[in-house]
Amino acid sequence: MFLTSQNYLQEFQSLLQTGSRVSLAVAFWGQGAQDLLEKAWGGESLRILCNLGTGGTNPRVIRDLLALSCDRPGLEVLTLDNLHAKVAIGEQTAIVGSANISSNGLGFEDTECVGWQEAGLLISDNSLRLQMQAWFDDLWMHGEEITEEKLKIAENLWMKNRGSRPLSAKKLVEASAASLKNRDIHLAIFRLDASDQARVEASLANKEARRSDSPELLNVKLDFFEDWPDDSEEPLPRDVPILAMRYGPTKRVTRLGAWTRVPQLDRIFLSSVTSEQVSLVMLGKLDSVVGMSLSAEDSKVFARRLKPWIDEIYNGQDPETARCLSLDEFLDWEERIASGDRDLKSSAQASLAMLTPDY
Known part of the structure; x- marks a missing residue:
């Protein structure tokens, strides 16, 4: 089944919801992804292989996933710094395509992602799915534990990438x-x-x-x-x-x-x-x-x-x-005012961790 931006997220959610044992080899993760997994997955095992070391993954999301793993037995997260794949494998189906989860290698997140066109394949053939599972299992053996040192290095890389991402506005x-x-x-x-x-x-x-x-x-x-x-x-x-x-x-x-x-x-x-x-x-x-x-x-x-x-x-x-403050402080305030000072997590849940491409 061919997947586009119109049905990619729906099929990804379905794979999470119906799979007792799920494997995700998705390179880059952005804000909102942790909410999607927390809501959609309730199975026995969820192994996540990400790329934390090249600056395309938001370390805050990985911290949240690691914290979630303390309350959700079976959730494991490792990093593989040469990973560029976007593959999800369940017990009935698998997905391979262009989409990272909520973020791409240039650091776009949430509303910045609107309008990106995705493409992927939903695979139901069991022999192909088993080949993909064997491929993932081999990568998993090479995955590395995510330490505090790795997270701090990733935070610096992430902020550097965020600061240099391209802009469409001229003014x-x-x-x-x-x-x-x-x-x-x-x-x-x-x-x-x-x-x-x-x-x-x-x-x-x-x-x-x-x-x-x-x-x-x-x-x-x-x-x-x-x-x-x-x-x-x-x-x-x-x-x-x-x-x-x-x-x-x-x-x-x-x-x-x-x-x-x-x-x-x-x-x-x-x-x-x-x-x-x-x-x-x-x-x-x-x-x-x-x-x-x-x-x-x-x-x-x-x-x-x-x-x-x-x-x-x-x-x-x-x-x-006199005051000297980051522009981000003003933007956060402005966002809180616009949302009536409600919990900003609701907006992330509403966007439901939109899947976007990388470059």
């Missing part, structure tokens, strides 16, 4: 929340205007840049933050995009722009008011944010989107406090 304001997550974009929110002394120091840093032999310093537009040291509770990260904005006394969000740190121009000066050392963190203007443009008009649109969240995080907080 930041047009990108979906799901596609913006895990991009290592930060938001810097400041309240106070700079002192005259800091402006003088920044002018000196600008002159230093113009005398530099480095094209990246000669041609970049510079700005700065005053008194935001690297040892603060929420330091400004290096080598990543920073969306900086002012949240003024009238609770307006203004001056939103994309920047990155230029640490070679950072300065320390002695305050003429407090006689204490003050940091000056220099920033270079970015033309794009992870490949997406952010025009002046688009900045205003994005600022309006951010404002309710900023109002909330400053509610009851020192109005002069």
Whole structure:
């Protein structure tokens, strides 16, 4: 039986539900897959062989599956880092096809997957199914136990893959929340205007840049933050995009722009008011944010989107406090608001671990 995106998931669920002993050799796993297995499988044995070591599997899902195995005897999970197959084997049928479970090698998950076209075969011929089972059993012998060390390495690889996955949007304001997550974009929110002394120091840093032999310093537009040291509770990260904005006394969000740190121009000066050392963190203007443009008009649109969240995080907080937070924190908040602060797991269950391709 030929499987497409319209019936792939249905047949996969059926194989899980009707099989007492099920073997899954599926390379890449993403968020929602653990919910599918927990609901659909109730048999005697479920052996899962995944590829945890190349960055295409979400380690959180594997952690959840390992935790589930403590309550569900017969559930076992091993990793084989050269696995690229997508095969499910039950006692009556087997499936071989293009689909990973909820995620692909580029790290797409959940709503990011909508629209991908799948193809596979549902195999009922018992001789072929037995050949597939023998193939799986041989691979299982070479599978490795999943240790905490392996999971931590996988987490770093996963985040790296998530950050480099391709985008379809050309503008930041047009990108979906799901596609913006895990991009290592930060938001810097400041309240106070700079002192005259800091402006003088920044002018000196600008002159230093113009005398530099480095094209990246000669041609970049510079700005700065005053008194935001690297040892603060929420330091400004290096080598990543920073969306900086002012949240003024009238609770307006203004001056939103994309920047990155230029640490070679950072300065320390002695305050003429407090006689204490003050940091000056220099920033270079970015033309794009992870490949997406952010025009002046688009900045205003994005600022309006951010404002309710900023109002909330400053509610009851020192109005002069500057904040540096991951964009993911805002996106998670926005998702909770959109869902009425319900358990987000319901959305994952609704999508029922959509099966998607890899590259």
